[in-house]
Amino acid sequence: MRGNKGNNKSHRANTDNQKQKNKSDSKFKPFMRGTLKVLKVCLIIGILGGFLGAGVAFGMVVASIHDVPDMDRDRLEVMAIPSTFYDTNNNQFFETSRDVSRVALSYDEVPQDLKNAFLAAEDQNFYSHPGFDITGLGRAAVNHLTGQPMAGGGSTITQQLTKQVVLRDSSTNLRRKIQELYLALQAEKFYTKEEIFEFYMNGAVHYRGNTQGVGAAANDIFGKTVDELTLGEIAIIAGAPNLPYRYTPTEDNKEGALQRRNHVLRRMYRSGFITAEERDEAMAEEIKLASSSNDESDYSNVKYPGFVTYIRDIEGIRILQEVYGWDSTQAENEMFNGGFKIYTTLDPKMQEKIENIMNNSNEYLAPVKDKDDNLVHPQGSATMINHNTGELVALFPGRNHTVGDSVRPAQSSRQPGSAIKPILSFAPGFENKTLTPGTVLDDAPIDFGGYTPENWDRRFRGLITSREALSASRNVPAVSAFWMNTRGNMAFAEELGLDYSTSPEAVLALGTRETTAIQLTQAYGAFANEGMLNETFAIKKIEDRNGRVVYEHNRQSKEVMSEQTAYLVTDSLRDAITPGLGTAGSVRNIFTNNAAAKTGTSSMSDGWLVGYTPHYTLGVWMGWDRNEGSIGSSNVVGTWARIMRDTHSNLPNTSFNRPSGLVSIPISTKSGKLPSDLTPSEFIRSHLFLSGTEPTEECDAFVEVEVCKVSGLLATDSCPPHHRETKVMLQPRDYLETDSRWELGRAGRVPEDISLMAPEDECDMHDSDAQPPSNLGYQIHGDGIEISWSSGDSGDRFNIYRSSSEDSEFTKLNTSPIRETHFLDTNVSQGVTYRYYVTRVRDEDSETRPSDFIEVEMHDGVQAVKNISAEKISGGVRVTFEESFGARHYRIYRSTSADTGFERVENARANGNVGQTQNFTDNKIEPGNTYYYYVVAVSGNDKADPSPTAEVKVLDDDTDNGDDASDDESNTSEANGNDE
Structure with a gap:
């Protein structure tokens, strides 16, 4: 039947x-x-x-x-009872065998061949x-x-x-x-x-999946009743319970069942139950399975399938083996059919919020094609732990997960990339005091015995503190920190639950050693839990079918680091999610609670963000199972932030507890020491230190030097004084340039802060033996100031420099050296005083010492008239004078007295040719008089120079007034020709 x-x-x-x-x-x-x-x-x-x-x-x-339990019929007749799972609120959310296959048969209903097969295989x-x-x-x-x-x-x-x-x-x-x-x-x-x-x-007798007993086995495996079985099928039914998951045949695996079947048939023959002919005929049978073999129950609609699989197939099996001493097969059978009540740490609200985000396809990159042109989708996992207890409150194993699939956070080992840095490079150094957050490391090209690490951005920032190196995820300083104490650092990682039982290599500092998400998240939980590590667990208690507690989790916290070390790491990792300081600053666009986290990228196929608040630690991984595509940590940051935002929506924004024994002091971020008078303010920042490890010496990273602004080298006596500049710069240090050893970036890269480094070579642009230009002079024109000079060689080239009362810095006026010995500066303004000098440019484009300086004062408004003269001409007196800068017209005054009585006799329009001669003829004179003249320049706003520019006496006689006028002009010009 x-x-x-x-x-x-x-x-x-x-x-x-x-x-x-x-x-x-x-x-x-x-x-x-x-x-x-x-x-x-x-x-x-x-x-x-x-x-x-x-x-x-x-x-x-x-x-x-x-x-020992009592032997009674009820106990013997009870068949498989499903195990049930309960969440942290004691609500049932899963049953292992909701469709257990059972068919009860009486002794007489079992064919004799089947009985004989069991006798031969198990107990003759x-x-x-x-x-x-x-x-x-x-x-x-x-x-x-x-x-x-x-x-x-x-x-x-x-x-x-x-x-x-x-x-x-x-x-x-x-x-x-x-x-x-x-x-x-x-x-x-x-x-x-x-x-x-x-x-x-x-x-x-148990079989693969949820099948129990020979009647159910015949139906589920072969689609028959026991009396319809062939001899070969009977041998399979009798042989499979020895190792159900190896010997129960499936379409994908029949080899084990064939071997076990033939073994049973040979024993039946040796026991005399079958003939040799029957044995051989049965051994030649082809295994034909039922079209719907009952391998597993239908779990397509199970809540929280990832958490279920982790409990059922991983942690639950392990605990049952430990409690009862079962092998894995027996433990698995009992998990399905033992009637256990398993009380878990699952927080359904947390789990649902995480699943809603992680199942959203918008969180992931677009699919790619693999080498066989198949479309492959990126995957992701999320692991949330209550680090205060070790409870695994939520687990997302991957998209499209069904019960029985691989649980990535527990079973998929991936390279953590930079997410390992706090664990392997920095926290151990803080703990053993070989490193502090203020220790300065050089982010520069370094060759670690043939290993030349690159930074994620292909740049080298130069001298930075450990805190900055960790938050900004700089690879070279991380390797340097790791290399300070490799054995101790690896032992520290082992204490946190990671496997580093291997030889130390520099590349380990960058996360090449694979780990699981649960292990990595658990390790970060020790930072959040003030140095105490709670082993992650998901099962609180297990009761057997009779209600007896056979297992109860006994939480034992282990101190793996001091609370001060844990807080120093937390303080650095808070910077990692601070905009402008760390690699995950965009977290703050979504999640603003107190938190600390670290990014990680490895082999371009793994992206991580692992971090924590005072409440929970969360590890999120996204990537490609078989490295089909590339991904970066930036692709994970938003997902991590959204999970944290949603799971913390009803939790207080608690601050991390800062322990005693820490001090905060400002230090120089280029030396790690106390700031000195020379330390620029932009390189001073407060850092935390364990008391007793804070610096006591002053910064010696900076030096005050005088440099030539033209060459950028150390100034010498030959450098013009105005080219010299006193600057505070970094002390010179040795560094490498990238070359072919650095395969991922261009050659010739150097630490970026060498631009702040003091030069070691002296300036040679200003040869003391080369003669500078001489006889520097000037002339003011209507469109500017013309500078002129002398030089001994007509082939010389020159540069012209100028400063002003508005800008004391000298700047070069010409874009390239000129060969003329004069230069017109048209970019001038009234009311400004200008200073000029000229240098001679040598063939190698170096410059000589400067010429002498000249100073030109441009009056505000209008300049006084210069060089007035007068002469007797036929029919009158001609007055001449030099055009003034800024004049629109001129007023000419005349008197017959040297001191009083001046009247304006003429207005003359300015020609605009500063320095050229302007003239006026006075033909209203009377013979026998002596005349005195002066001229006033008037600007466009009708502002006149308030004082006469000159007085000229003209003797009106026919014999010698020209000479007298000439003498007077000469004397007057010398006396009154200066600008007023």
Whole structure:
């Protein structure tokens, strides 16, 4: 007959079975139970005493059976019970075997060939022994005494029944063997062989997935009832329970089932159950499976499938193995069908918020094509831990996860990239005091014995503090910090739960050693938890089917670093998510609570952000399972921030607890020492230090030097004074330039702060033996100031420099050297005083010392008239004068007295030719008089120079007034020709 799936109870075929049950139950009266127990104990002592000695045997037996479960029919007839999972609120969210396949058969309904196959494979003497194999039991006892494994103890079908159904324990120690023996004797006493065999075939044999018992196995594996099975199929049914997940055939794996089948057939032949012809014919059969073989239940609609898989297939299996001593196969079977209640750390609200974000395709890069032209989608995982307890509150294993798939945070080891830096480079140094947050490291090209690390941006920033190096994720300083104490740093990482049992290599500092997301997130939790590491766990408690607590998590915190070290790392990692300081500053566009985090990128296929608040630690990974595409940490930052924002929406914005023993002082970020008078303010920043490690010396990274502004080199006596500049600069240091050893970036790159470094060479642009230009002079024109000079060689070239009362810095006026010995400066203004000098440019474009300086004062408004003269001409007097800068017209005044009586006789329009001669003819004179003249220049706003520019006496006679006028002009010009 064909069996049915579901929670079928065992149905008896006839009333004789019920009668037998009543008969058996009547044997469990208290008096009989006690009497029989004494007899069985004596029997076991007698058996073991022959091997171990009576005294030893007695003690072992009494100790082993004092808490052995009772043997009763209900226990033997109970089939598989699903295990159930509960969240942190004690609400059930999963059941392992909601569709366990069970078909109960009576002893008579099982074909004789199938019974014979079990007898041949498991217990040929079943019908004749008293429940145990004396030879096998003796071998187990000897193995125990000699320290050998207890395997090979000769378990009979009766013992397997008691072990699988009553003890539910496959451990192989002598205590369990004694309990098996005791229960086997009890079963043999109270039940017939047929009943024991029936119990065994219905409840003690398990197959892959949720299949239990031979009736369900025939239906689920082959789509048949037991009486329809071929001999080859019968051998598979009888052989598979030995290792269900290896020997239960599937479409993808039939090899193990074939080997086990043939082994059973050979044993059936040797036992005389089949002929050689039947054996060979059965061994030649092709395995034909049912079209819908029951390998797993349908878990497509399960809540939290990733968390379920982690509990069911990883942590739960491990705990059951530890508690009961089961192997992995037995533990897996019991996880499905043992009826355990498993209380977990799952926070459903947190889990749902994380799943909503991580399942959003907008969080991921676009898919790419692999080498076979298949479309591959990027993946992601998220691990959230309550670092204060170690509880795994939420777990996202990957997109499109179904129960049974790989759990990436626990089973996929990936390179953490720069996310390892706090653990492997900086925190160990803070802890052993070889490093402080203010220790200055050189972010410069360095060759570590053939290894030449690059920075993520292909730049080298130069001297920076450890705190800056960590927050900005600089690779070269991280390697330098790691290399200070490689063994100690790797031991520190081991304490945090990471595997660094390997030889130290510089490249390890950049995260080339693979780890899982759970391990990495757990390690960061120690920073958040003030140096205390709580091992991550997801199962709080396990109860067996009888309600007994068989496991309860015992949290043990381990101090892996001081609370001061943990806070120093936290303080640095807060900078890592601060805009302008760290690589994940964009976090603050989304999540603004107190937090610390670190990015990581590795091999361009892994992107990480791992960080924490005072409440939770979260690790997010995104990337490509088989490195099909590239990704950066920037692709993860927004996802991490959104998860933190949503999961912290109802939590207080708590500050990190700053411990005692730390001091904050301002330091020079170029030396790590106290600022000196020379330390520029932009290189002074407060850093935290463990008390006693703060610097006490003043900064010596800077030096005051005088440099030539033209060459940028150290100034010498030959450099013009105005080219000299006193500057505060970095002390010179040795550095490398990148070359072919640095494969990822262009050659010739140097630390960026060498531009701040003081020059070591002296300026040679100003040769003291070369003669500068001489005889520097000037003339003011209407469109500017013309400078002129002398030079001994007509082929010389010259540069002209100018400063002013508005800008004291000298600047070069010509764009390239000129060959003329004059230069017109048209960019001048009234009311400004200008200074000029000229240098001679040599063939190699170096300059001589400067010429002498000249100073030109441009009056505000209008300049006074210069060089007035007068002469007697026919019919009058001609007055001449030099045009003034800024004049629009001129007023000419005349008097016959040298001191009074001047009247304006004429207005003359200016020509605009500064320095050229302007003239006026006065023809209204009378013979015999002496005339005095002066001229006033007037600007465009009608502002006149307030004082006469000159006085000229003209004697009006026919004999010598020209000479007199000439003399007067000469004398007056010398006396009054200066600008007023």
